[in-house]
Amino acid sequence: MLKWRILSNRLNRLNSSFKLMHTSSSLSRKRIYRSTSDDVFYNLALEDWLYQHSDEELLILWKNSPCVVIGRHQNPWIEANIPYLKKQNIKLARRNSGGGTVFHDHGNLNLSFITNKSQYNRRNNLELICRALHGVGVSAVINERDDILLNGKKISGTAAKLARNRAYHHCTVLVDVDRQSLSQSLKNEYSHEIIKTNATRSIRSPIENISGQVSDITLDEVERCIAGEYAQGADIENFHHDIITGGDEILEIYQNFKSWQWVYGKSPKFFIEDKISVNGSEIEIQLSIVNGIVETLHINSEIRNINGSGVNLVLSEDSLSNITQNMRGLEKECMEIFSEKMSKIL
Numbered sequence: 001m002l003k004w005r006i007l008s009n010r011l012n013r014l015n016s017s018f019k020l021m022h023t024s025s026s027l028s029r030k031r032i033y034r035s036t037s038d039d040v041f042y043n044l045a046l047e048d049w050l051y052q053h054s055d056e057e058l059l060i061l062w063k064n065s066p067c068v069v070i071g072r073h074q075n076p077w078i079e080a081n082i083p084y085l086k087k088q089n090i091k092l093a094r095r096n097s098g099g100g101t102v103f104h105d106h107g108n109l110n111l112s113f114i115t116n117k118s119q120y121n122r123r124n125n126l127e128l129i130c131r132a133l134h135g136v137g138v139s140a141v142i143n144e145r146d147d148i149l150l151n152g153k154k155i156s157g158t159a160a161k162l163a164r165n166r167a168y169h170h171c172t173v174l175v176d177v178d179r180q181s182l183s184q185s186l187k188n189e190y191s192h193e194i195i196k197t198n199a200t201r202s203i204r205s206p207i208e209n210i211s212g213q214v215s216d217i218t219l220d221e222v223e224r225c226i227a228g229e230y231a232q233g234a235d236i237e238n239f240h241h242d243i244i245t246g247g248d249e250i251l252e253i254y255q256n257f258k259s260w261q262w263v264y265g266k267s268p269k270f271f272i273e274d275k276i277s278v279n280g281s282e283i284e285i286q287l288s289i290v291n292g293i294v295e296t297l298h299i300n301s302e303i304r305n306i307n308g309s310g311v312n313l314v315l316s317e318d319s320l321s322n323i324t325q326n327m328r329g330l331e332k333e334c335m336e337i338f339s340e341k342m343s344k345i346l
Contacts, residue, residue, distance in 0.1 A: 030231040033239045034223075035062040040069060040093045040104065045254035046239060047112050048096060051161070051168050057119070059230045060112040060239075061223050064104040066178075067091035068185050071099045071159060075199040075267045077315070077345050081188045090185060094263050097170065099159030100202030103185050107176035107209070109219050111226065113169045120167035122146060122160055129156065129173065132229040136217060138210045145203075148173075153208035173226075175219045176211040191345040197270035260314070265292040274341065276334045283334045289315050297323065299331055317346050 033050070035043050043062045050058060067090055068080045076082065076092055079101040085092055104110065113125045126142050133140040133148075140148050140155060148156035148171075160169045186202075211217055227236050256262055272287040286298040294313045297304040306313055306323065313319035320342060324335040 030057045030059065030234060032059045032061065032227050032231060032234050032236045034236050035060065036238050036240050038063055038065045038106065040064040040067040040091055041254055041258040043110070044069075044093060044095055044257045045250055047114075047168065047170070048253050048257075049250045051114050051166055054114065055116070056114075057116075058112075058114040059227065060110075060114065061227065061236065062110045062112070063106055063108060063219065064110070065091070066103075066105040066181060066185075067093055068101060068103055069093045069095050070101045071200055071202075072096055072266070073098055073200045073268065074101060074202070075195065075197050075270055076264055077267075078188070078191045078195050078197065078199070079186065079202055081185055082346060083344065084184050084187075088181070088185075090181075092263055093257060094266055095159070097159040097161040097168075098200065100157065100200070101186060102157055102172055103177065103182040104172070105178055105181065107174070107178060107211075107219065109173040109175055109222055109226075111171050111173065115167060117162055117165055117167045120160075120162060120169065122158060122169040125169050126156075126158065126171070128229050129171070129226055132225040133173075133210065133222070135225055135229075136221060137214045138217075139213070140210075147205065150208045150210060150213060152206075154205045155208050155210055173222060174207060174209050175217065175222050176209050177207075179207070179209070182207070188345055190341070194272050194274045195270055195345075196273055197268060199268045199270065260292070264314070267292055272342075274338060276337050276341075278330055278334050278337065281330070283330070285334065285338050287315075294319055294323070299334065315346065317343055320346075 035046055037043060043064060047060055050060065066088070068085060070076050070079050072095060076094070080092055082092070111129070123146070126146060126148060129148060130140045130142060138150060140150050143149055146158045147154050155174045156171050158169065158171045161167065210222070227234070269288070269290050272289065274285050276283050276285060283300055287294055288296045292314055294306045294315055297306055313322065317339065320335070320339040324332060324339055327335055
């Protein structure tokens with residue numbers, strides 16, 4: 001309890017320093033923070049908290065243990081290979097910005113540029129990154145989609161969030177990412193066949209590591225070069241994650257990012273449609289999913305109101321098993337086959 005109060009006081013002092021900076025008539029200097037945590041949920045919470053509370057011009061440097069991060073308006077069952085993530089203990093997160101899905105690990109550097117909305121210019125940020133990379137022998141270029149390319153392949157993707165007064169632009173830099181794990185984490189062809197949704201879909205592009213051109217380059221070296229290009233002579237200030245856990249407000253942000261309701265339940269409404277062959281008959285199945293909850297089930301045009309039973313069944317193998325147990329005959333046999341197929345995406 002004493003430790004919790006000490007950490008809370010540290011966060012409050014930091015918050016007070018930001019409030020003092022709010023009185024400044026302009027952004028007096030740039031600051032660079034490095035997160036010491038590799039937990040994607042902590043780092044998303046840190047980014048969001050600084051975005052809400054700081055009036056400074058900031059660059060945040062961070063890296064995560066293996067994880068998949070989807071955009072705010074995406075569907076995780078389409079974008080990620082969820083069975084593979086579970087098997088490999090790879091985290092799945094949803095960020096606050098739009099855009100497509102990315103894979104992170106310790107070979108990937110994340111950058112967040114936070115500023116006033118009037119100064120937001122992600123093209124300038126990307127050009128800054130390219131200048132830094134050119135300085136270490138990496139011939140990076142920017143394409144029309146604001147991706148950074150190396151030899152025609154993507155080494156950096158971009159997303160942003162803009163509010164009334166503040167904005168941030170964040171992006172990745174693939175230094176030496178595990179390409180096999182990246183590929184497996186994002187590969188789920190069956191879901192694209194059966195899920196019908198208006199959710200934002202990622203545009204898949206060939207990727208490259210910058211270590212492919214400069215074999216002995218390190219992530220720390222890339223970090224230093226980008227930081228130096230951003231604010232020459234500025235210190236990189238470590239932002240220790242014990243500060244992050246020290247305040248109720250940022251803890252609430254962290255818990256929200258980690259929650260099932262945010263990661264899965266934030267998905268736009270979608271339908272799962274398939275045709276199952278049983279004993280020479282073809283049976284059509286459709287599930288409607290709202291906020292990650294199975295709402296209705298259609299079998300050969302017969303509607304079953306699953307959510308209306310008073311029990312919220314999240315989309316999962318267990319839920320499909322519970323639905324199947326209440327069926328008989330051909331419908332049950334059909335649902336058993338359907339559930340087995342669905343295990344590829346759940």
